[in-house]
Amino acid sequence: MNIQFxxxxxxxxxxxxxxxxxxxxxxxxxxxxxxxxxxxxxxYPLLRRLTQEEYSSTYIQESNExxxxxxxxxxxxxxxxxxxQLAEWNHFITGVNTLIKEEPA
Amino acid sequence: xxxDQFLSQLRLSLGNMPEADKQDIxxxxxxxxxxxxxxxxxxxxxxxxLGNPRVIGNSYRIDAMLTxxxxxxxxxxxxxxxxxxxxxxxxxxxxxxxxxxxxGLIGILFGMWVTAGSLVFAGAVTMVSxxxxxxxxxxxxxxxLANGAFMLFSGLGIGALGVLASIGMVLVTKWFFIxxxxxxxxxxxxxxxxx
Numbered sequence: 460m461n462i463q464f465x466x467x468x469x470x471x472x473x474x475x476x477x478x479x480x481x482x483x484x485x486x487x488x489x490x491x492x493x494x495x496x497x498x499x500x501x502x503y504p505l506l507r508r509l510t511q512e513e514y515s516s517t518y519i520q521e522s523n524e525x526x527x528x529x530x531x532x533x534x535x536x537x538x539x540x541x542x543x544q545l546a547e548w549n550h551f552i553t554g555v556n557t558l559i560k561e562e563p564a
Numbered sequence: 565x566x567x568d569q570f571l572s573q574l575r576l577s578l579g580n581m582p583e584a585d586k587q588d589i590x591x592x593x594x595x596x597x598x599x600x601x602x603x604x605x606x607x608x609x610x611x612x613x614l615g616n617p618r619v620i621g622n623s624y625r626i627d628a629m630l631t632x633x634x635x636x637x638x639x640x641x642x643x644x645x646x647x648x649x650x651x652x653x654x655x656x657x658x659x660x661x662x663x664x665x666x667x668g669l670i671g672i673l674f675g676m677w678v679t680a681g682s683l684v685f686a687g688a689v690t691m692v693s694x695x696x697x698x699x700x701x702x703x704x705x706x707x708x709l710a711n712g713a714f715m716l717f718s719g720l721g722i723g724a725l726g727v728l729a730s731i732g733m734v735l736v737t738k739w740f741f742i743x744x745x746x747x748x749x750x751x752x753x754x755x756x757x758x759x
Contacts, residue, residue, distance in 0.1 A: 483595070483599075484592050484595060484596055485595065485596050485599040485600065485603075488596070492613070498613070498614065498615030498616070498619075498620075499596075499613045499614045499615065500593075500614035500615040500616075500617070500619075500620040501615065501620070501623070503589070503592045503593065503596075503620070504620060504623040504624050504627060506592070507588075507589065507592075507624065507627070508627050511627075524602065525598070525602060526598070528595060528599070529591070529592065529595060
């Protein structure tokens with residue numbers, strides 16, 4: 460699949476998962492790679508960019524099993540962005556599906 | 565590929581990024597390996613599903629190049645230089661192509677205001693001098709049509725026209741200044757190099 464397209468969709472996926480709950484990197488990567496085939500390493504650059512653009516923030520939290528983990532939390536700006544991207548996505552797939560289902564003339 | 569190989573290749577491909585950024589980036593992968601190993605995976609498995617560390621490193625560098633720093637201190641010298649060039653060329657452009665028309669427009673605006681004001685004044689004077697001929701020094705011109713009622717109403721008409729023109733001018737002036745403000749903002753945006 461087109462890599463730029465996949466990147467855009469991946470951003471929507473990451474934002475969506477973060478909208479539901481705060482995640483540490485590994486957890487987020489698992490949640491996404493369970494559903495979409497990706498190189499898992501592409502998630503971290505995306506997370507860093509999202510954090511720099513203030514769509515998400517990070518905090519360190521101690522865990523029961525071993526050392527502390529870095530958690531990612533969505534910001535209000537991030538939620539806003541997720542809503543917009545989701546709407547765009549829905550609009551897009553509706554269009555594609557309509558096109559596919561059209562009876563050949 | 566082992567954990568250490570992955571991390572060192574990643575670090576290498578981050579190139580000349582600031583050391584603090586490199587550490588921050590590599591931290592995420594150290595944690596990823598740590599949790600993955602605790603999850604029962606092998607270093608090779610984890611490295612394989614992460615992908616090529618050089619490709620990953622490059623994507624950080626590309627992001628760093630595309631990100632415009634938003635705090636004043638870290639603005640690169642190059643962007644300051646660009647801002648200076650932009651403001652100089654804008655200044656030259658403004659003096660040559662914008663200052664003249666600007667002065668002209670101010671002149672036209674002034675002329676229109678004077679016209680509107682004169683209409684109001686003329687209307688008022690006509691009415692007052694018709695209503696109280698003795699109280700004013702204004703002499704009615706010798707005109708067969710110039711009876712009292714006619715003069716009163718034409719004064720009223722001229723005055724009303726003047727008031728309407730003044731109201732119109734308030735709007736025009738407002739638009740003019742909105743336009744000027746927008747142009748100034750546009751200049752500021754070009755100098756800052758923003759979108």
